Amino acid sequence: MNIRKAYINPYLAGVLLGLVLLSSFVIAGRGIGASGATSQALAHAYESLGLSNTYLQQQKSDGSIWQTWIIVEVIGMFLGGWLSAKLGGRYKKEVVCGENCSNKQRRILFALAGGILMGFAARLARGCTSGQALTGGALLSAGSWLFMIAVFAGAYLTILVVKREWS
Amino acid sequence: MSNGLKLMAVSLFLLGLVVLYIGEAPSQGSSDPALSFDEYDELVSAPVPMISAVELAEYLMQQEHHYNLVDLRGMDAIYRIPTSETHSLGSFLDRKIPVNETIFLYSETDAQAVQLYLLLNIRGYFKVKVLAGGARAWTDQILRPNPADIEKSQLVHRQKLTGFFGGAFDQPGSRPELREIILEKQHKKHEGC
Amino acid sequence: MNLPLYPYEIISSSLNLLLGLAIGVGFGFVLESGGLGDARKLVGQFLLKDMAVFKVMFTAIITAMLGLFFLSWGGWINLQLLQVSDSYLAPQLVGGLILGAGFAIAGYCPGTTVVGMASGKIDALYCFVGLFIGSWLFSVSFTWIASFYRSTHLSESHLPDVLSIQTSTLVFLLILVAVAGFALSEKLESRHE
Numbered sequence: 001m002n003i004r005k006a007y008i009n010p011y012l013a014g015v016l017l018g019l020v021l022l023s024s025f026v027i028a029g030r031g032i033g034a035s036g037a038t039s040q041a042l043a044h045a046y047e048s049l050g051l052s053n054t055y056l057q058q059q060k061s062d063g064s065i066w067q068t069w070i071i072v073e074v075i076g077m078f079l080g081g082w083l084s085a086k087l088g089g090r091y092k093k094e095v096v097c098g099e100n101c102s103n104k105q106r107r108i109l110f111a112l113a114g115g116i117l118m119g120f121a122a123r124l125a126r127g128c129t130s131g132q133a134l135t136g137g138a139l140l141s142a143g144s145w146l147f148m149i150a151v152f153a154g155a156y157l158t159i160l161v162v163k164r165e166w167s
Numbered sequence: 168m169s170n171g172l173k174l175m176a177v178s179l180f181l182l183g184l185v186v187l188y189i190g191e192a193p194s195q196g197s198s199d200p201a202l203s204f205d206e207y208d209e210l211v212s213a214p215v216p217m218i219s220a221v222e223l224a225e226y227l228m229q230q231e232h233h234y235n236l237v238d239l240r241g242m243d244a245i246y247r248i249p250t251s252e253t254h255s256l257g258s259f260l261d262r263k264i265p266v267n268e269t270i271f272l273y274s275e276t277d278a279q280a281v282q283l284y285l286l287l288n289i290r291g292y293f294k295v296k297v298l299a300g301g302a303r304a305w306t307d308q309i310l311r312p313n314p315a316d317i318e319k320s321q322l323v324h325r326q327k328l329t330g331f332f333g334g335a336f337d338q339p340g341s342r343p344e345l346r347e348i349i350l351e352k353q354h355k356k357h358e359g360c
Numbered sequence: 361m362n363l364p365l366y367p368y369e370i371i372s373s374s375l376n377l378l379l380g381l382a383i384g385v386g387f388g389f390v391l392e393s394g395g396l397g398d399a400r401k402l403v404g405q406f407l408l409k410d411m412a413v414f415k416v417m418f419t420a421i422i423t424a425m426l427g428l429f430f431l432s433w434g435g436w437i438n439l440q441l442l443q444v445s446d447s448y449l450a451p452q453l454v455g456g457l458i459l460g461a462g463f464a465i466a467g468y469c470p471g472t473t474v475v476g477m478a479s480g481k482i483d484a485l486y487c488f489v490g491l492f493i494g495s496w497l498f499s500v501s502f503t504w505i506a507s508f509y510r511s512t513h514l515s516e517s518h519l520p521d522v523l524s525i526q527t528s529t530l531v532f533l534l535i536l537v538a539v540a541g542f543a544l545s546e547k548l549e550s551r552h553e
Contacts, residue, residue, distance in 0.1 A: 007401075010412040011175060011542075013394030014419020020386040021420060022427040027371070027379050029364035030443040032387055033360030034471035038495035040359070055502035059359055067373070069358060069380045074474060076384020081478030083385070084392035093480040096399045096467070111399075111483040114466020115473065115490020116497070118459050122470055123498040124509065125455025126445050129463075130387075130471040131360025132452070133417060136445060138424035140519040140530060143447025147456040148417075151469075154460020159406040162465055166403050172546065176539045182426060183535035186528050189433055265440050267367045291438075293369075357443065 005088040021134055028069060031135025035122035037074040040065065055123075098166035110165060202289055210288060215281050217299040220308040223248075223271060224328045230351040235264065239274040239283060240302065248273070248305060249332070249350035256283050266291040268355075273298035273305070310334035310345065363431065367441040388475050391416075397475035399467030399483065406464050409552050411545035418538050429531055447517035451509050466490070 007013075024032050043060035046053055061068040085091040097107040122128040125147050127136065133151065136144020159166075202210065218226075226232065227250065236251040237259055238244070247253065254262075256279070264270075270292060272280035280297040287295050298304065307313075309329055314336045317325050329336060333346030362368045366376040394416050395401045404410030431437040463469050466487045468476050473491060476484025498505070520527045 007395035007412075008393045010394055010415035011172075011419050013390055013396075013412075014416040015423050016390045017387070017394075017416060017420035018423020018427070020383060020390060021424040023386070024380075024383045025424070025428060025442055026363050026431070026437065027365050027383070028376055029367040029441050030358065031360065032383065032471075034469075034474060035491065035495070036359040038470075038492050039499070042492065042496055042499060053499050053502070054506075055499045061358055062356065067377065069377060070360065072377050073380045073384035073387070076381040076386075077388035077391075077471065077474045078384075078478045079381075080385035080388025080390075081392040081397055081475035082388075084389040085397065085479035088393065090392070090397075091480050093482065095482045096476075097483070098400065098403075108483055108486045111466045111468070111487040112490040112493075114462040114464070114468070115487035116494040117462030117490075118466065118470055118487075119491035119494020119496075120498045121455040121458035121462060121494070122491075123455075123495055124505070125452045125459065126448070127360045128459060128470040129417070130469075132445070132456075134420055134424075135360060137417075137421040138428065139442065139444050140425065140527065141444055141447055142514060142517050142519045142522045143449055143452040144445070145519060146447075146449060147452040150453050150456025151460040151463065154457035155406045155464040156460075157457075158461040158464035159403070163407070165465075166400075166407065166467075172542070176542065179422070179535055179539055183532045186426070186429060186535070187532045190526065190528050263440075265367075266438065267369065267441055357445070360445065 005090070007088075017134075018138075021138060025138075030069070031131065031138065032073065033070050033127060033131035033135065034074060034077065035119070035128040036070045036131060038119060039123060040068050040071055044068075100167065107165075110162075210285060215284055216296045218271060218296040219299050220304045221325070221328065223298055223305075224309050224332060227350060228328065228331055231353060232269065233353045233355045234269040234271060236271045237273070237283070238302075239272060239279045244302070246302075246306075246310075246345065248302075249348060250352040256286065259283065260286060260290070267294060268292075270295045271298060272296070273301050276301045276303060311337045313337045361436040363437040364441055368438075387471070388478060391472060391475045392479060396472050397479045397481070397484075399476065399481070402469070402472060403464065403467045408548050411549055414545055415542065418541060422535060422538050425531060425534070429527070444517070447514040448510065449512040449514065451511065454508075462494075 021032055024030065039056065039059050040061055043056040044065040046056050047060065065071055082091070095101070095104045095107055097104065101107070118128065125132055127147070129148075129151060132144045133148040137148055227236075227248075236248060238247050238251040238253045239256070240253070242253075270287065272283050272295065274280045277297060277300065280301060284295050284297050300307070309332050311334055312325060312329060314322065326336065331348065333348045335343045362370060365371045366373070371379070391397060395412060396416060401410055401412055405413035428437065428439065432439050459469070466473075468484055468487050470491055473484050473487045477488055502509070514522070516522060520530045523530065
């Protein structure tokens with residue numbers, strides 16, 4: 001299937017996403033998340049390797065890694081994303097960059113660097129856009145709204161500096 | 168802006184007005200939940216979930232759980248089970264902890280604990296247990312048990328429990344002091360996001 | 361109706377995990393369908409070209425928020441049993457700024473990284489590796505950051521209480537903000553066409 005189907009209307013996507021989030025509250029008694037999977041994976045890996053780390057030990061879920069909700073949920077995210085991409089004819093092994101995709105290596109370096117910043121920041125803020133902004137936002141948590149505003153502020157400020165990467 | 172979007176904006180605004188009209192949602196359950204005669208009948212004739220002193224000691228000793236251990240005796244009790252909180256019926260209800268938390272209640276005997284169990288039950292708490300025999304049972308079975316009352320096969324295990332809580336088997340003539348112990352209770356585990 | 365299901369122990373932890381998988385599938389599917397698995401679209405938000413990120417996020421928050429409000433109003437859900445992360449203002453502010461910076465640089469946020477990877481994007485894969493590295497860096501530097509991490513804790517993090525207004529009032533205000541935001545977004549996007 002090579003026909004690239006169009007994305008759905010963002011407002012519709014938002015409503016559907018909101019319903020997914022609501023079902024998470026209603027079923028599991030918690031919201032969705034993404035970044036937490038990294039600390040859980042690290043925490044369980046550390047334990048099996050016999051390494052110790054205060055933060056990871058404190059964060060580690062009880063039970064095995066496969067009994068950890070956020071790990072299972074993120075695996076689901078991967079599956080869902082894959083399914084949607086395949087059905088939409090949008091699955092493609094490629095490096096995505098701005099209009100001018102001349103330097104792929106630079107793009108990958110930036111992706112890695114950005115990831116490192118986000119990985120650190122998400123642990124500091126106790127969540128990311130999924131966990132803190134969406135979940136905390138819907139639950140009207142003060143810190144989460146502050147976090148969300150800060151994310152947009154940080155992104156808009158940074159884009160002034162890295163604009164050229166995307167043009 | 169297209170018509171679809173205008174429609175969405177208007178519907179959203181109207182929903183907002185509905186929310187404003189509803190105002191403060193009624194609080195979760197009323198502060199004085201009343202039961203019908205049948206419900207009350209059913210409640211008092213059903214058996215009260217109990218936990219024996221030995222079972223409680225085993226549970227506490229694991230130091231792996233989050234729970235609420237409530238001591239309902241007055242201010243003058245000398246010994247309190249480690250990690251317990253002292254409350255009156257009213258003060259514990261006022262804490263309004265989440266209804267799915269594990270709660271163990273004990274008083275001098277069972278009486279007060281069973282009362283609080285009933286009050287908690289009608290407020291939706293579903294993980295409440297009463298220490299069978301109350302504080303007296305704890306003293307008799309854990310702190311200073313009579314080895315003659317214990318089955319031979321259980322002696323080693325009971326010795327371990329008693330020792331852990333700072334007590335000793337009751338021996339004729341000796342009156343050993345109660346040791347102070349440190350018991351850890353887990354905080355409520357919060358799975359990250 | 362006793363919601364949420366898992367805290368009320370209406371479903372087992374295994375079923376909860378299975379449903380968690382389903383929820384994840386829904387999450388990933390919707391994100392990708394909305395185009396949020398593509399870095400170009402995501403960054404378009406910060407170039408003020410494509411406001412999809414804002415539209416999706418805000419609509420989702422409003423939808424879930426309204427859902428919770430009405431479920432609570434009908435007495436179907438016990439909000440106290442929902443897991444809420446406490447607010448720590450300073451780390452959340454600083455973390456947000458840094459995450460925003462990373463977002464602009466990488467072109468993904470943690471959730472969309474997974475979805476990007478799932479649609480074959482190699483840059484998303486590297487970003488994902490970066491997430492692990494960043495997370496690991498945090499863990500190993502924890503001793504130095506711990507006091508900052510635990511600072512500025514709000515004992516009351518529920519926004520209506522913080523602002524001393526009713527929940528319904530805040531929900532209404534947020535709806536107004538959403539509608540205004542959407543109108544502005546449409547304007548910004550049409551300017552680019």
